Amino acid sequence: MQPPAEHVHWMFATGFLVLGLCLLAEAIVGQEVWRRRRWRAYLWPGFAFVMGVFMWPVMVFFTNSTIHTLAHSAWAQVMMLAGGAELGLVRGKLRNPLWRLCVAVAFLVSGAALIIHEQNGWFFQRSAFLHHLLGWTMVGATVFAVGRAVRRRSLFFESGFALTFVALAVLLYCDRDLAPIFGHLSPLAGNPHR
Amino acid sequence: MNAELASQLKARTIPRSGRARAVSSLGPLTSVAGLVWAFVQPYRVTLLHPHDQGFWWLFVEPPLLVMLVGILFAVLVAPGLIDDLQDAEREG
Numbered sequence: 001m002q003p004p005a006e007h008v009h010w011m012f013a014t015g016f017l018v019l020g021l022c023l024l025a026e027a028i029v030g031q032e033v034w035r036r037r038r039w040r041a042y043l044w045p046g047f048a049f050v051m052g053v054f055m056w057p058v059m060v061f062f063t064n065s066t067i068h069t070l071a072h073s074a075w076a077q078v079m080m081l082a083g084g085a086e087l088g089l090v091r092g093k094l095r096n097p098l099w100r101l102c103v104a105v106a107f108l109v110s111g112a113a114l115i116i117h118e119q120n121g122w123f124f125q126r127s128a129f130l131h132h133l134l135g136w137t138m139v140g141a142t143v144f145a146v147g148r149a150v151r152r153r154s155l156f157f158e159s160g161f162a163l164t165f166v167a168l169a170v171l172l173y174c175d176r177d178l179a180p181i182f183g184h185l186s187p188l189a190g191n192p193h194r
Numbered sequence: 195m196n197a198e199l200a201s202q203l204k205a206r207t208i209p210r211s212g213r214a215r216a217v218s219s220l221g222p223l224t225s226v227a228g229l230v231w232a233f234v235q236p237y238r239v240t241l242l243h244p245h246d247q248g249f250w251w252l253f254v255e256p257p258l259l260v261m262l263v264g265i266l267f268a269v270l271v272a273p274g275l276i277d278d279l280q281d282a283e284r285e286g
Contacts, residue, residue: 014259017224021221
């Protein structure tokens with residue numbers, strides 16, 4: 001009954017796509033309009049927090065190696081931290097806008113974990129390539145996360161932040177358990193099954 | 195008489211701003227992206243060939259998920275957001 005790893009990637013891709021669309025809409029209309037309905041204000045931070053909670057079963061059931069387990073638990077923790085901090089800001093429990101830097105921390109930790117836990121080179125197979133690309137995308141996109149924390153209402157940082165989630169969704173949807181990347185597939189990786 | 199009714203209807207139509215059009219296009223664009231993907235890679239829609247497929251292959255179908263996200267956003271989020279945006283634009 002355990003889903004194949006690629007299906008888990010695709011389910012999280014769907015979550016990131018939801019986050020991306022919500023954040024893009026918020027960037028377009030502005031925070032004041034987005035928060036005119038209370039439920040909308042909680043939508044993306046709550047969704048991010050729940051995605052963090054769902055990372056825990058991934059950590060428990062996908063134990064390919066110790067470093068995988070550590071990476072998955074790091075993602076679960078930082079996603080919950082980022083979602084929780086944003087929820088606290090929306091609710092008014094947290095007042096200092098610099099709490100938004102928790103999202104930047106989440107990006108940096110997630111990116112580093114992606115790069116570190118991928119033991120194979122870029123062109124070993126598709127999932128290895130995507131892990132490297134996802135990792136560097138997240139590390140690079142930390143600029144947007146920091147920017148939206150220190151420069152509120154900047155369309156550049158807000159839309160860049162939102163589009164990062166859309167890009168992450170696209171990359172995660174491209175993931176396969178065993179597939180070539182640009183014609184490269186290491187013989188050590190095995191045979192593509194589908 | 196007909197012309198009067200037409201002008202009344204025209205007057206009630208509120209022109210949408212660029213931002214409102216951008217928000218209203220997010221859902222349909224996402225759904226179209228999923229649809230195009232389904233045509234480009236039909237083998238990723240296992241409902242088209244469901245025999246001998248396990249639960250997860252039938253439950254998680256990326257192109258359909260993308261379409262679903264677009265539809266849900268267009269139906270659940272966009273209409274209220276556009277109303278609020280137009281209210282805000284009228285107010286200020």
